Each structure stands twice: as C-alpha cells, then as structure tokens.
Amino acid sequence: MFGAGGGTSSYEEIEHTDVVLLWGSNARNAHPIFFHHLLKGVHNGARLYVVDPRRTESAAWADGWLGLDVGSDVALSHTMAREIIAAGLHNETFVRRATSGFDEYRAHVEPFTLEEGERITGVPAAMIREAAHAFAKADRAMICWTLGITEHHNGVDNVLSLINLGLLCGHVGRYGSGLNPLRGQNNVQGGGDMGAIPNKLSGFQDIESDHEARGRFEAAWDTTIRPTHGWHLTQMFHAMETGELRTLYVIGENPAQSEADINRTRRLLADLDFMVVQDLFLTRTAELADVVLPGSASWCETEGTVTNSERRVQRVRKALDPPGDARDDMWILAEIARRLGHDWGHPTSEQVWDELRSLSPMHAGMRYDRLEALGGIQWPCPDEHHPGSPILHERLWLDPVEGMLAPFSPTVDQRPFEALDDTYPIRLTTGRRLESYNTGAQTGRYSSPLHRGESLDLSPEDATSLGVVDGEVVRVSSRRGAVEAPVRVDEALRAGLAFMTFHFPDEVDVNQLTIDATDPRSGTAEFKACAIRVDRINVLAATGD
Amino acid sequence: MDLTLTDAPPSEAERDAVDRVLGPPASGWDGGARDSTVDSRIAHGGHHARGRRHELLPALWAVQERAGFISPGALGYICRRLTVPPAEAYGVATFYALLSCEPRPPRVVHVCEDLACRCAGSQDLIAQLEEQVGPEGTLTADGAATWFRSPCLGQCDRAPAAMLTVAGDPATEDVLAPTSAGAVLAVLRGGRAPAPPGVAIPQQGDPSLRLLRRVGIVDPASLDDYRAAGGYQALRNAVSLGPEGVVREVKDARLMGRGGAAFPTGVKWEAVARQSARPHYLICNADESEPGTFKDRAIIEGDPYALVEAMTIAGYATGSEHGFIYLRGEYPAAHHALHHAIAEARSRGLLGADVMGEGFAFDLEIRKGAGAYICGEETAIFNSIEGLRGEPRNKPPFPVTHGVFAKPTAINNVETLVNVLEILSRGGPGYAETGTEASTGTKLFCLSGHVERPGTYEVPFGATLRDLLDLAGGVAGGRPLQTILLGGAAGGFVRPDELDLPLTMEGARAANATLGSGVIMAFDDTVDLPRLLMRIAAFFRSESCGQCVPCRVGTVRQQEAVARLLSGRTRGGVDGELALIAELGQVMRDASICGLGQTASSAIESAITRLGVFSGGAR
Amino acid sequence: MTPLLPKRMIEVEIDGTPVRVFEGQTLLDACRKVGVDTPTLCYGDTLEPKNACRVCVVEVEGARVLAPSCSRKAEAGMKVRTDSDRVRHSRRMVMELLTSSVDLSTTPDAAGYAERYDARPDRYGPAAAPNPDRDRLRAGHHVEPDGDTAATVASALKDDNELYVRDxxxxxxxxxxxxxxxxxxxxxxxxxxxxxxFDARISTEHAIELPESACVYCGNCIQVCPTGALMFRSEHEHRAAGTWDEAAQTVTKTICPYCGVGCNVELHVQHNEIVKVTSPADHDVTRGNLCIKGRFGFQHVQRR
Structure with a gap:
C-alpha cells in the first residue's frame, strides 16, 4: 500500500480495535487463526461488519452482514464514503494533512447516495448507513479483505476503494486502525517480498525505476538485469496463446487445475514446446510436463523463511527427510544452474538469506538468529538492532507528514465481466472451505469428517424453482464448460447466487466454468463471478438432450 | 455466531412455548420464516444476538413445562433463537434436576426424601411407590406419569411432601403437603392435585411479630390490603431520606445478612452504590434450598408485597434499576403470589420507569431456579441468571464490583430484605434496640422434624434453642430428644444438653455451631442417625456442581465412607473411617471453591465429634 | 503496542522470602519467581486460570481457606505459606481423590505429585465397575453406593473420527x-x-458423536489437555501398539504450509513420521492454536 505491498497492522491490534470491516473474506474458514484474534476483539467489544454476498460463517458473527451483489464492492465503498462525507464524519484533519486528491474523490463519490447504493448493491440503505457510521465514528477501525476483493476483473479498483475508505476516516497507520489484506497462501506475501513478481526486485524495489537498487543487484550478481517488467501469470498465458512463450518451468503450482477457464489453460500448457514441473506430487500439471523434478515440502523438508499477512518473516525448518528421489528445491535450482554453466555451489538457506539481506534494505536486520529469538520479525527491519515494524505508515500521523502524501485513488464502479442472461441466469461465485486448500493437492491426502467433496451450493429459493433437492446431482454449465455436481442447499445464499470451491478438481472440475476475465494490473482472474445455468440431469435424459 | 445445529425440528408446541417467552423471531436467521428479500441481504448476529443468552433458562423452562422434557429439536430451536451453541445449552439444561433432556412423561411427581420428611414417614411412602409403580423413573402403566426422589422441597412444616408437575398448556405445578402414598399414587394415575395448603404460621396474630405480622392475616393477593396494613410507608420514608439516608439507617441498624454469611447489609449497599460502573443490579436470593429451610416461602407466599417493597427500597438505595428475584423452582405458590404482586405493583406505578412519581426507575423480574442447591450460592446465581451453568465463581472479584453481567450487584436474602421495612419504620437505631449488641433485630427460624408444631417462628435475637423448642411445643409426642440439626445440612448437630445455646450469630460461633439459614430440626430417639448422615452425604454428592476436585470427588468419598460405616465393612476399622472422614472434611473445607464444599462435611463431622455417633456415643 | 500504564510492583512474602511481582500477577507467578516448585494440573498458560483442580493451593496468612495460587492475584503485603501442613494435606488429598477416580497413566507429573505428597489412593478401595450410562446421568440423582468399591469416571473410549480419540x-x-x-x-x-x-462430563449436545457436532477438528482441545484424555489418533495407535517412543522423537518448529496467517507448528517426528502436531503457546500468532489443516493436514508429506 502506497509503495510496499503488505498489510499495515499486526494481528494483535485487531484484539483492541473498535470496529472491524471484514470485506470479501470468510476468514472464519480461510484464515481461522486470524479469526481467533478478530474474535478476541469482538469479545473485547469490537463491532464487526461483514461484507460478502454469502452469509458466511464469518458473517454469522457480524453485528451487521451486508449481502451485496457480487462485484458491487466499489459501489458499496463509494456509497459508504459519500454517506460519511455527507454526515460530516470523515477525519478532516487527517485528510487535509496526510492525503491528496480528496476533492476529486468527494466529487467522484457524490452520485452514490444511499438510495443509489442500495439500487446497485442490493444492500438496504439503512444497513449501509449503519456500517458507514460505525466505521467512521470508531476511534479505531480496521478493514480486512481477501480474495472476495481481489479475484475480480477490477480487483485493483476494489482494493483501492477500500484504501480510500480507510484514508477518509484516518483508519490507517495507528495502533488498532489499519488496512489489511489477508494472504491466501503461506508465502504469497513472501513471494512478493522476495521479488517473485514481474515488476519488483527483492524488497519491493522497482526493476524499472529504481536504478540505484538495480545497480546493487547487478553488482552483487555480476550480471546485467533488464530494466523491464516481466509477465504476470495472465500475460504468460496470453504469450503462450500468441506463441511468444514456448517454455515453462513450474515450481509448486498446479495451473492445470487452479486457473480459470481451465480447458483453455490445459490446451495452452499442452501446446508448449517444453515444460518442467517441480512439485511434491505428480499433479495434473505435472502429467503434461516433459520433465518432472520431484521437489521437497518447503515447510518441513527444507530450511528457509516465509512471510505472513502481518509482514512477519518466520523460519521454516526441516523436520523430515524427503522421500525417495525427491530433492531440496534449492539443490535442484543450483544443479540446474551448474548444468547451464553457472556454478553457484550449494549454498545453505542462510547464505542465500544473507545475500538477500544485503540487497533488500527492508530485510537487512533479519539475521537468522534474530528471527529465531524474536519469533519472526515484521518488515521493514532496516538494521540488526531494529525490532521490526508492527505498524506501517505511522508517518502519516506525523506533523508534517514524512514522505509522500497518501493519495485517494479514483476507482470505477463496474459490474462483473460476464453479465447474467436468460441462458446463464445464475451467478456462480467460488471460495474455500475450512478443511481444504486450493486444488486439494495437499488437503486431498488427509481425511476428516469435514471432507465432503464438491457440491453446487444453491439457495433454498433456487433449489425450489429448479425442482432439485439436497444431494441431487445436476449439470452446471457456463459458456466455457460444464460439470456435474451434487446440490447442497444453503441458506447463506440468496436466489440467483450459487457457490462452489475448486478443492476437488479430480471429481468436479469447477474451473471449467470460471472465466479468465482478469484485472490488467494484477493479472488476477475473476474467479468470484461467472454466469452459469443449472439443469436437472434426469430431465435432460428424459428429453433426450 | 456460526452455530452448527442438528436438523431435528421443534414441534409446533415447543416452538410456541419458546416464542411465548421470547417473543416472535425477528428474522429467518433467528428461527423465523425466511424472508427471501430481507434475510438474503442483511443479518444481525453480533453482540445484540448473543446478548440474549440470559434468556436461556426461561426458554428451557418454557419447553420443559410445555413438553415435559427438552427434545433435541426444542433445544436447537432455543439455540437458534438466542444464538447459544447447542453444546452449551445442553450443558446448562443437564445441570438442573428439574429439567430433562431425556424423554419424560408429562406427569411427574417429585417425592421428598430429605431429612424432615423422613421424620414424617417418607421412607415408607417411597417404599410403597417402589412396590406399586417401580423404582424412581419407572413409567406408570399408562406411560403418562412417573416419579422421582427429590431433595428437600421446603415444605418441612407439613411433611411428608411431594410436588406434582404436569406439562402442557397451561402446565401446572402443585405441592402435595402433607401427602401420602395413596395421594401420590392418585395423582400419578391422573388425579387432580388437592387444593394447595394455605399460608399458616404457628404464631399467627401474635402482636410481637414484625417480619411475619401480616402473614396469614392480610390477603397476600391484595395490594390495597397490604397498604392498609402499613405497606409502602417504608418506601415513602426511604424516598424522603434519599438513597444515602437509607444506607445510613441500614448501617445504623447493624443489619446482618440472613443468608448464612452474616455480612453487614449497609456496608454491602454502600459499596454497590458507590461503584461508578453502570448499571447496578439488585438480586434477591430466594433459592431457599437448604434442607429444612422454608421461612422465605412463608414471607413470599404470605406477604409478597413486603418483598417487592423492600427490593424497591434496596434498588433505590443501591442505584439499581433492575432487580432479579431468583426463586427456587419448587415453590409454585410463592411464584404465583410474587408474580401477581409484581404485576399489581407495576400497574399501580410502584414499579417501573417512575416509581411512585418520585423520579426513579425500578423493576423486578422473577428468575425461576430449576433444581440446584448450589444456585443458592450468590455467584452461582449470577451464572444461572446469565444463562450459564450454575457454577460458583472465584472470589475475588466480589459481587459489589463484578456481580451479575460483571456489573456491581447487591445480592440479599429474602429475610434480610424484608428487615429493611422494619428499619425504615423504626429508624436504624430503633431497630437495633431489638436483639443483642452484635445481632440486631428479629430472626426467623424453621422448626421441623419431631416437634409438636413445626413452622416458621420469629423471635428477637437472643432467644435460646430451648425457647424455640418450647415455642414449637417441644418434641412431638413427648418423646426424648436425640439431637437437633441446627443451621441445615450445611450446619451441625447439637446435643440435648446444649439447649441453652443463645441463637445469635456470636452465640452460635462461640459454641462452634452456626445458625445457617435458621434451621432447627429436632430428632427424637427413634431416628436412625447413621442413616440420616447417609442422606446428608448423598445430598452433597448430588448437589456438588462438580467444578473443583475436593468437593466433586470428596463428597463421593465421604458418602462411600459413611456407607461402609453403615454396612460395617469398614477399611481400617471404624477409627480408620472416622479419620478418613476428617481428612476429607479438611480438604473440602480448606480447598473447595465455594461454601457448598466447605460445609459438605460439617454436619457429618459434628455428629461424629459432638454426638459420638459410630463410637457408641449416640443411640 | 497499545498504550498501557506502566505496571506497579508489589511485594509479597513466599515462605518468608520477600519477592516483588507486577500488580496483576498471581501467587503462582510469585512462587515461580522465588523458585518454589508448585504443582499444577488444570493451569494452562494460554487460558484464564480455572483453578478447578486445587492442587496448587497455598495458605495466605489471615485467610479462612486456602487460595488457588494459579488465579489468586498477589496483593501487597501478602504472606504466603506453600508447604504448611494444611497445604500439604490439601495437595495430598487432591492427588488421592484424582488418582482414585481417574486414570492418570498419561498425565505427566501426576505420579510425581502423588509421590511427593504421599498420596495413598488405594485406601478408598478397589475401583468400581464403569458406569455405562455415564453420558446420560441425571443431575441430582445417583445410585446409593455400598462403599465396597470406589467410584471412578471410567467410560468407554470415544472413537468416532479419523483424527483424534477421546478417553x-x-x-x-x-x-x-x-x-x-x-x-x-x-x-x-x-x-x-x-x-x-461427580457425574459431570465433557459432552457434545445430547452426547452426539463429533461428526454430527459443531467440532471443526482444530485440535486446540488436544493441545491444552493435560491428561492425554484427548489424543491424536497416531499417538493413540502407537501407544496401543507399544511403539510410542518420546525419546526417539524430534520436535521441530516450522510454519504451516496453508493460508497466509503464518501459524507456528511443532512437528513431533518419530522415525521420519509425523506423529503429533502442536503449536507453541508463547507465540503471538497462534498462542498454541491451529486449525484442522495445520493440526492434521500433514499427511501429504508422508504419503507420496
């Protein structure tokens, strides 16, 4: 946010905040231990508002649940902002001193009256007003979000619209007030930190514009670094389609099951000239590969670090020997380098980390022994005496503000890419369940009473109008594909809204349905919204269709 | 809260019973019909929804009374209505003896097997039921009724006693006292309960009575009669004194709590009044469950407005706008009388937002206990009111700062509260002229067992045990006195040669005894004292909440030791068992969380040390 | 950190030794500070003290009854005895009462405490037969004992899911x-x-099996269980087979592989097999807690 990509608060702060706005996040299931901290806050008196099309397990705890239409997040945020400004509840001092672009923002949200907000989002105006006032009046308040915000074709605008809300009320950069994306995977934050994104070197140093940083990396690595942004995932698939990308090295990812519009993805992967897959398992992606390198489990068969959603860098350690011919991932990389003519030797994870520390100022103070002693350290940690940074952007509260002002960002209210119509009249949104994770490559290998396979979750109203009952297997189709799945009637859904996961792709290949409409800036596909139809199978059979 | 409820639906009757006590559901999310336009867009499941937890026990009672037991469907519906996790609701329901989560027929007779009723032949009565119906819990031939043994029903002055509960709409609860095997069998077969016994006290009409002066004389249902007999003058006096003035009078009166702990009431009220945290609460402890105790019932049944007025004064003095009366579940007549009195007082502006037009608010709510002796412990009452298991809390913190709902709370016994009327009529110093220096005022005693005229008696502090025994006409039938249980099951036995014991707080303490709740239960020479001790041991084993090890296991081991003394199959001889009982007593006294465990051995130990039972001293 | 007032120090006396502790700290904290080893069973450092077991009681001068050191807050000037006759008696009896009614074979420290305080649980007689209806016993009712045997809480193993068992x-x-x-x-x-x-028990509603209940298999109950009543299936099976060997186990702290919260997990590994997963109680992120995935979702590294 405003530079480095990471949440601004620590988990512990949510235990002492006054209002929590949980937006597009079912943290109860997707981030259970974060939700522990959140519930401590609730038990300490914090009021919780949950924005989600479904009344999720998280929403069930809310003082107010706002069941908006899928993809109307920007409109809801605008409506709340407009109401806050109209009621004179925004933090004028903070806005004046620490932000820029307020006048444009105010003009931009002006048309979004409560009535207009209700019309667009479907949430009753009184509920929007209640949440807006609670958030604005709170001494401390937090906004937390997850993939419900980002997995949209306008995901970046969704995020920016929430940041705008935080800025409007001064709910950022203070203890108990912050803006926090909850990361979906154990090192998605660390991947960004380390530079595994197309536009940044390690430590969020821009590969194009930060010449000084690039120079340090070039000196350290004794090579030239092209000062151009690379491709993000969506662009890579686009490049495969245009023939620009012919070779792919996939480490620990299963795109052949996890990508939206999966039939297209598989076709593109299969058409590559050469693909290497390095993974724990012979995944569906690995089955398409020319070479498969059995890797190791990064969390228990190797040494290293990961970064969590509060920017805390923590050590992972080897507890088990990998089985059979599986090798440490770093060993594999070093061997490939050696066989390509670059002898790196076989550095330890600590040696690699120390090199990183020498190049990434925000990690500079994070010696392995300090990570151990302090139970992890939150970046930035610029030197070896620095305790780490529980809160980001405290500078915005200095008078005068240190560094650049935090800008309000203009964002555009848009509907999901794929509109509903008579042929595909139901909105399908996707998400996670508690016991499972992503494509189930890991969680499919343990069993529990919670594992109940894939289902098409439907509202009671839709189940009635479709004439289907709990457990009945139906055909679910989108413009891109069709799957069969048993129905599960769920009161958390409203008429016209259906829900599935992609935890069980071997049984129900849900990503045949999803759409690869992606946000051009983040490269994230709109997993949260596509149009489907649901048909009874026995009726199809009866009509000979 | 993300509740997980089983699919079992409530019956229409169960749903209706719950809705009547809780009001209709507000949305599809809390048990109503799903409104597909509103419920699909908004829900309020937060603090407000969870804040209804304190209505759990009333809701459980509603189902118990309608259906006779709490089915999984009914429990689930209550949980949905109140946002309570079902495991917790089940934990609460199974804590109370009068609630059942297992199927039960609609008609149940609870037959007292406790101490006073034993003196009146309850063992024979129970033996006949066992013979004719079967062991407790056996269904009658038509499957519509059963019976259970019960701890003391608080009807010791008209023993033997039983209570009939009939589930339905309306449900009925009737006390049968005195009763007989024939009468119990008749109601088990579907017969109607006889008319309830009226309120009667042996001293009725005695001009020296103070707390009891209206009992049996003034119509307990009539507010006008209560006023004509001096009612509500004390509240007028209180208002003219102001809250601090009331506290000063109570302190000057040196009123001490009558619940057993003898804490100075004025000090307690002052401490609550001074707390800055709001709101303050007032609770009347009417969970009169100590075996042999029935004095509070006499007041509530016979003079309910006195309690309502006294609580209004206490609320005024402590700055509490809301008062709870935690009334034991086995007192249907008292519940009826009090419920009526509260409604009348409210309709006449004597309760409500502006009491007597004097600009202060106070209202009352009855909370019905459900069969748990431990809920007479003050912090257990808080938990019970809050919809939790009635387990005592650790102290500190104390109720004056962290009482019910963690707010400053004044909690007083019924008898303590009605004394306040006397104080505000006579003035604090005037009140203190009665009694002794350290024990001021009058005291109610419950005489039962083998006495000629059992009942509730009022005497000035300072009267001796002999005085009371004489008032009650001495030992029934002129038989020799074997012993007296003073203070209840948590009290102790005294010898016939100790009758000159002055019944004051200090006198009892000096004699290493306790007045407890004012129980004076006499036993003649026919009583099998070891069997009586077995019953006392069983009582504590049944009533322990189970929270702490010393009491939870100690009461069981104590009962087993007494059982071995009874059977003669001792381990380590009689002396070994007596030493074991002493050791168990000490750990329960020293290390239990609350007064139940701390006193669970006192009667048994007193019988051993004071009477020499088991060592050839008694009998 | 949230702005807090600085804490005041107060002085108490433990067995005659003065010790200064922060206001709000407990007598147990004070005892530990002066090195007085105090037995505890129900105390858990991630939970509010329940002080139900009463094995940690101490004698506070002037108090009528003993105080549970785990929860009693230190007050300035308190004089505390931790080894008086009354304290020793209560601790001995608590251990006797527990040992005679509960199977403490997998409770660490229980045997040591019993020995230290000279508990003689056998004096209550042989154990009574288990009560098969224990899950449904009615409050306020019990069968009168004959005293020939000592009642226990023995009950059948609850084995109703793949992940953990309850004994x-x-x-x-x-x-x-x-x-x-x-x-x-x-x-x-x-x-x-x-x-x-004595009939109180841990139960789901109507004693339904866990798969029917609200249980989400986070295993946070197992983490805090001090007795082994709640146990990983893997540990239970190893113990049953006689192959449970703590001496051969390593415990490695690492980070859960799933969502981005970054929960600390401790992998207990015996012969290259994960036999149990715990979480450090003293780590801010988790405080000893995990979800089902972190606690039980490790099979993928063992079965491939």
Missing amino acids: YGKCILCYKCVDACGSQHQNTFAISIAGRG
Missing part, C-alpha cells in the same frame, strides 16, 4: 478443552460440561 476415563475435568473450544480460543463451542457433580 474421558482419563479426564480430570479441568475445563481447559471447553475453554479452548469456547470463547477463549476457538469459539466453536462443540463441547461443554454436561451433568453435575
């Missing part, structure tokens, strides 16, 4: 699992105390 014959009713499942950690409330007195 409530080993349960000392410390409430920790209920508190961890409830408002202090997990807020799932799948279990509660049901019944009353």
